[in-house]
Amino acid sequence: MELLLPLFLNGVVNGAHYALLAMGFGMIFATTGVVHFAYGPVYAVAAYLTWWSVTVLSLPFLVAMGVGIVGCAVVGMASYVLLYRWFLRNDSPPFIILVVSLGLLMLITNLIGVAFGTNAKTVNDVTYGFYFIGSAVVTGVQLWQVLALVVVGLGLAAFMKWTAYGSYIRAMQDNMLMAKIVGINTERVSLVVFGIGSGISGIAASLILVKEGALPHMGFLAVFYAFLAAVVGGLGSLPGAVAGGLILGLVESLGVWRVSSDWQTTIAFGVLFIVLIWRPTGLWKGY
């Protein structure tokens, strides 16, 4: 039983990470209709830029994190402008755009490998504390991960509710044709959404860099979990992304209480199947 608390806390921390990823991924899909699998390597770009800023430029971690976030937001926006926009303008079928995003995933992943090498990159100069919660130990980075989810979640909710661009995004998620009819510049809003969605993944990437380091293929698993959490929670829903991420994190973590950790991915898919049979559109709808 004494394992339960650490497993629970680990589940919350991993869930917060998945939820952050799901927020950005779900926002991009629900607004633009693009299943942006290249979201994974774009997330990896942030980790590598943060690492490069810390180790090569000797920037303080928070500044380096900013470089990573802005850098991956720019890469995300570039992927929309240079690639997806053309296919969307030409009314390409969704599966064509899906194939394009998979191609982009491979391309960016390989470019990262070519630019930075395939060995793991770590930042050792970032110091953080250790905290006891009952019998469990939690690191400062893990607390940052949970805090990042809270801050980004509340900030995004306020943005969606109170700003003009937030209402345009909600309008596009509801009815793309009507959004065009009322005169919303849907391409400009899509660009902003790619920037925000990718930027959110950059926050998660910078924190995972401190915790686990960076590898060129780190984006594969990240986009996989982002996709799962977003679908379980309800694509495009902010509370859904949080719920989906936390459910995945908790089930996955608590699952290894009784079974081998080799089963973690299987458990995640099991959760997806159960939720989708129960609620085919995910747990949540709307903001």
Add this chain to the structure above:
Amino acid sequence: MINNAILKVLDVSVDHGNRRVVDSISFDVLRNKILLVLGHNGAGKTTLVRSIFGLHPIAAGEVQYNDKPITNRSTEENVKNGFSFVPQGHGVFRSLTVEENLMLGTTHVSEQKKIRERLETVRELFPILSERRAQKAGTMSGGQQQMLAIGIALMQGPDLLVLDEPTIGLAPRLVNQVVESVVKIKETLGLSVVIVEQNIQASLPVADGVVILKTGRKVYDGAPAPLADHNKLMEYF
């Protein structure tokens, strides 16, 4: 000489893939008048008005708005310049409230005074929207959603309003209510209106001019009076 046409459609053709669905159609929309566009299902009415508004590319021909070419201009530019469109099938944002829907009609309006005035006008025309302003649009009846769709367009402050089958799917009582609203809007706000319809009975009496399409071609362009004779009307269908 004063040109009385707010919109001129000159030999416009539209394709769907390799198929021509609208073929060399021309007509004028006169200021402060209601033009009725009729035709059976698949005649090309919706494709034509969507293309004129910028939602579908025009393959050939020209569209002029206030004597300036607007062929294939973006919907955003059209809305900014006083050209609004209400799509077929209750064009609303179902998950947003009535108030949020109306405010999305003011995407290009920065003056708060104008927004307040337009909101007041819409609420006077459709008092139900005022009562239901916090309600999600998707939970309202079909007739109320249609009023909201027209309300969104009016919030844009248009000079020209194009309505694509505004009475489709509505109960007969609501059909008359919607048509009466359109006439009231034209008269009180001085708008020019294009109504695309299949419901001839309700819309013909309020029209100032009629264009009839048949399989993508124009087969009638003139006054509504001769079409009051059912046999004459059926010649064009």
